[in-house]
Amino acid sequence: MQKAVFKPLDTYIEYPLGEMKERAVNFRKQMQRRRTVRHFSDRPVPREIIEECLLTAGTAPNGANLQPWQFVVVSDPNVKRTIRTTAEEEEKEFYHRRAPQEWLEALAPLGTDEHKPFLETAPYLIAIFGKNHSELPDGRNVKNYYVNESVGIATGMLITAIHNVGLASLTHTPSPMGFLNEILNVPPDSKPFLLLVVGYPAENAEVPVIEKKSLDEIAKFI
Numbered sequence: 482m483q484k485a486v487f488k489p490l491d492t493y494i495e496y497p498l499g500e501m502k503e504r505a506v507n508f509r510k511q512m513q514r515r516r517t518v519r520h521f522s523d524r525p526v527p528r529e530i531i532e533e534c535l536l537t538a539g540t541a542p543n544g545a546n547l548q549p550w551q552f553v554v555v556s557d558p559n560v561k562r563t564i565r566t567t568a569e570e571e572e573k574e575f576y577h578r579r580a581p582q583e584w585l586e587a588l589a590p591l592g593t594d595e596h597k598p599f600l601e602t603a604p605y606l607i608a609i610f611g612k613n614h615s616e617l618p619d620g621r622n623v624k625n626y627y628v629n630e631s632v633g634i635a636t637g638m639l640i641t642a643i644h645n646v647g648l649a650s651l652t653h654t655p656s657p658m659g660f661l662n663e664i665l666n667v668p669p670d671s672k673p674f675l676l677l678v679v680g681y682p683a684e685n686a687e688v689p690v691i692e693k694k695s696l697d698e699i700a701k702f703i
């Protein structure tokens with residue numbers, strides 16, 4: 482059994498209360514400008530930027546620090562085309578057969594349909610997988626814990642990092658997503674979590690007019 486080793490918390494920075502308030506407001510305003518975008522430009526994005534954002538995602542808190550995520554970054558046009566074709570087949574089934582009326586009604590304000598041209602236009606598709614097991618450095622195969630929670634937190638941090646550098650993203654969840662394992666050659670122990678579409682927004686990009694809930698609606702202090 483590996484023993485815990487401790488060191489001083491030397492990365493922590495405390496801000497004076499005034500600065501704390503200013504930072505809270507500024508960051509909230511910056512994040513309120515984030516919109517999920519469905520119209521992407523094909524303008525290239527340097528790979529280095531994506532690498533930095535992935536490293537940010539990799540700092541996420543997670544179960545037993547087993548870091549149960551795997552990101553597959555797709556820029557190859559042939560692979561993007563295959564993903565688009567397959568995702569559109571699944572989505573056609575979803576929109577025309579599988580989706581219950583209630584779900585279609587919930588989606589109506591977003592104006593989505595089975596057509597996913599952005600899967601080919603955007604420079605990057607990041608397929609995010611949750612790994613049920615980890616291979617340790619000593620070769621042992623161990624179970625991962627809180628995989629969905631961990632991967633969800635890392636994905637949120639990735640979306641935040643991408644917004645922070647001035648790029649747009651779209652959380653795309655074709656259902657079912659199992660085809661991503663086959664196309665991307667990822668073993669079945671890893672479950673697809675979502676497909677993040679990343680790039681510059683198209684010049685004429687539009688977003689649906691929707692509202693976020695107020696603080697009172699999402700939180701209570703007791």
Ligand code: IYR
Nearest residue numbers: 572588593594653654655656
């Ligand atoms: N996966 C479909 C439907 C969809 C579902 C939810 I929940 C959304 O927030 C948006 C879309 C699609 O991508 O079109």
